[in-house]
Structures are given as structure tokens and as C-alpha cells.
Amino acid sequence: MEIKTRILIVEDDMIIAANISLQLSNLGYEVTGLVTRGEEAIIHAKSDKPDIILLDINLKGDLDGISAASKIQENHNIPIIYLTANSDEATFTRAKATHPYAFISKPFSNLDLRRTIALVVEQIKGSSEGVVDGFQNIQVLDDRIFVRHNGKMMKLLLDDISYIEADRNYSNLVTPNGSYLISTTLKVLETELKNHKFIRVHRSYMVNISKLDIVGEHHLEIKRKVIPLSKSFKQHLLKHLHTI
Known part of the structure; x- marks a missing residue:
């Protein structure tokens, strides 16, 4: 049986989050959770260890998406895909420093989401191709x-x-x-x-x-x-x- 790619959705608009979750589930991915705050994302990354984090940049609360990603990356190497309605250069520069795998600009279509996730999954597979627990290199x-x-x-x-x-x-x-x-x-x-x-x-x-x-x-x-x-x-x- 093929192992499903596990994705955490971090989005403070629960209507958008639920829609994304439904789309990903229909595409055969496993959604490990829907969280609305950066602090919750950090806890979830530690406890559930998703394969990918779909992360809104403009989260409410003390930590925005970029700050949450930085905290997560201190202890975990989990690919980040940013969701963003922000196109200003300062935000992009901050986000780029966390080395995301991709950006999805809001509003986005089902096709945008499907293709981006598929490309990131292929990147992950490609980077680990031929690797046995990461030690052969x-x-x-x-x-x-x-x-x-x-x-x-x-x-x-x-x-x-x-x-x-x-x-x-x-x-x-x-x-x-x-x-x-x-x-x-x-x-x-x-x-x-x-x-x-x-x-x-x-x-x-x-x-x-x-x-x-x-x-x-x-x-x-x-x-x-x-x-x-x-x-x-x-x-x-x-x-x-x-x-x-």
C-alpha cells in the first residue's frame, strides 16, 4: 500500500482551511491537522511530524507564518509551502530566508494547489532518492x-x-x-x-x-x-x- 504524504494546514480562515483540506483529501493526501495559530503549528510539527506544512504567512497572534516557520526549522526539517496574499518585497525577503519549497498566491485555484503540492512531493522524493536513512552520502x-x-x-x-x-x-x-x-x-x-x-x-x-x-x-x-x-x-x- 502506498504511503500517503502527510500535510499540516496552518490557516486562520477556517473556511479556506476546510476547503484546502477537502481538496487535499480528495487528491489522496493525508491532512494531519487544521490549525489557526503559529504557536499551534509549532506544537503540531513536533508531535505529528507532517511531511509538508502548508502555511499562511499572515497569521493572527504573536507569531506570523514566517516566524512560526523559523521556530519549526530550529528543530525540524519539514518542507514549507507558503500561502500568501502579500506581494511586498519585505515580506518576500523574510519568507525567502526560511527556504520555502514554494509560494501559492491568494486567491488560488484548485489547479494551483494541486500542481504546487505535486511538484513539492516530487522534490522531496528526488532529494531522498537512493538515500537509506540519509547516511549513504x-x-x-x-x-x-x-x-x-x-x-x-x-x-x-x-x-x-x-x-x-x-x-x-x-x-x-x-x-x-x-x-x-x-x-x-x-x-x-x-x-x-x-x-x-x-x-x-x-x-x-x-x-x-x-x-x-x-x-x-x-x-x-x-x-x-x-x-x-x-x-x-x-x-x-x-x-x-x-x-x-
């Missing part, structure tokens, strides 16, 4: 990591990696001699590198703490590259800095 040894790059397994010394940046379901390993994009999530790398000098400092970044040049209140620097430092990861970083 890397092999970590004591002082080096072998990564699949351009069809080959390439050796990188761990000491040569300055930082790692998330790019949706991919990770970019940055060294002084170049960068290597691999189809492995930052969450997987965090687990694999937990006994090495790599620390998560932001939902989108891990750093090699031996490479840090500056530790600021809200940012780090490595070779003049400015890396954001999240409040939720700061104490963990400082604790490890005191041990080296």
Missing part, C-alpha cells in the same frame, strides 16, 4: 569524512571544514579550498559529527569551533564569514568553548 572516520561528490566518494579532513550550511535537504561543507554540496541534512551531520569539534549554532549552520575567529553576542565569524548565532544554541556553544 557520508562516511565519518576519526579524522576525515568521505562524501559523495559528483558521483565519487571524496575524502575531506575534518580539520579542513570551516563550517556547514544547510540548504533544505542538502548540506554545504565549506573549506578554504572550496565547498561541497551533499544530499544529507544538517540534522544527520549533527548526529554523525557529535564526537568531533562541530557544534550547531543555528538552524542552518554548524561550525568547526577550532576555526572560530570571533564570537559575538548574536553572530560568529570564520575568515570574515558572518554566521548567525541563535539564542537556543548559544549556551551549548559556550560550554564547548570552555573545554578546548
Whole structure:
């Protein structure tokens, strides 16, 4: 039996939410819930772990859709599709920083919804094609990591990696001699590198703490590259800095 893609709908207009839910159910998707607030979306993402979140940008309450997405992405790698009636550049720039898989502009047709969801589902399948629990693309040894790059397994010394940046379901390993994009999530790398000098400092970044040049209140620097430092990861970083 084919496993259904599970979708959370976050929309504060319950008529729109119910209509979307009906359409998705008719298309064969599983709707894990209808929630109206960003705070509820965060709780639902943690407890139900949907495959996709369909998220209205203009939510009422303390958290709008973009803020809710940022909070969710601190702990979960769930593809986001934004619903928006806002076309201003500032809103788009904020939303783009959370790396959504797609935008659907309101008002939208049934065809818009169906095609967008289908394309995102294909992206998810494509990014995980050939992946067994996300580990086939890397092999970590004591002082080096072998990564699949351009069809080959390439050796990188761990000491040569300055930082790692998330790019949706991919990770970019940055060294002084170049960068290597691999189809492995930052969450997987965090687990694999937990006994090495790599620390998560932001939902989108891990750093090699031996490479840090500056530790600021809200940012780090490595070779003049400015890396954001999240409040939720700061104490963990400082604790490890005191041990080296």
C-alpha cells in the first residue's frame, strides 16, 4: 500500500482551511491537522511530524507564518509551502530566508494547489532518492569524512571544514579550498559529527569551533564569514568553548 504524504494546514480562515483540506483529501493526501495559530503549528510539527506544512504567512497572534516557520526549522526539517496574499518585497525577503519549497498566491485555484503540492512531493522524493536513512552520502572516520561528490566518494579532513550550511535537504561543507554540496541534512551531520569539534549554532549552520575567529553576542565569524548565532544554541556553544 502506498504511503500517503502527510500535510499540516496552518490557516486562520477556517473556511479556506476546510476547503484546502477537502481538496487535499480528495487528491489522496493525508491532512494531519487544521490549525489557526503559529504557536499551534509549532506544537503540531513536533508531535505529528507532517511531511509538508502548508502555511499562511499572515497569521493572527504573536507569531506570523514566517516566524512560526523559523521556530519549526530550529528543530525540524519539514518542507514549507507558503500561502500568501502579500506581494511586498519585505515580506518576500523574510519568507525567502526560511527556504520555502514554494509560494501559492491568494486567491488560488484548485489547479494551483494541486500542481504546487505535486511538484513539492516530487522534490522531496528526488532529494531522498537512493538515500537509506540519509547516511549513504557520508562516511565519518576519526579524522576525515568521505562524501559523495559528483558521483565519487571524496575524502575531506575534518580539520579542513570551516563550517556547514544547510540548504533544505542538502548540506554545504565549506573549506578554504572550496565547498561541497551533499544530499544529507544538517540534522544527520549533527548526529554523525557529535564526537568531533562541530557544534550547531543555528538552524542552518554548524561550525568547526577550532576555526572560530570571533564570537559575538548574536553572530560568529570564520575568515570574515558572518554566521548567525541563535539564542537556543548559544549556551551549548559556550560550554564547548570552555573545554578546548
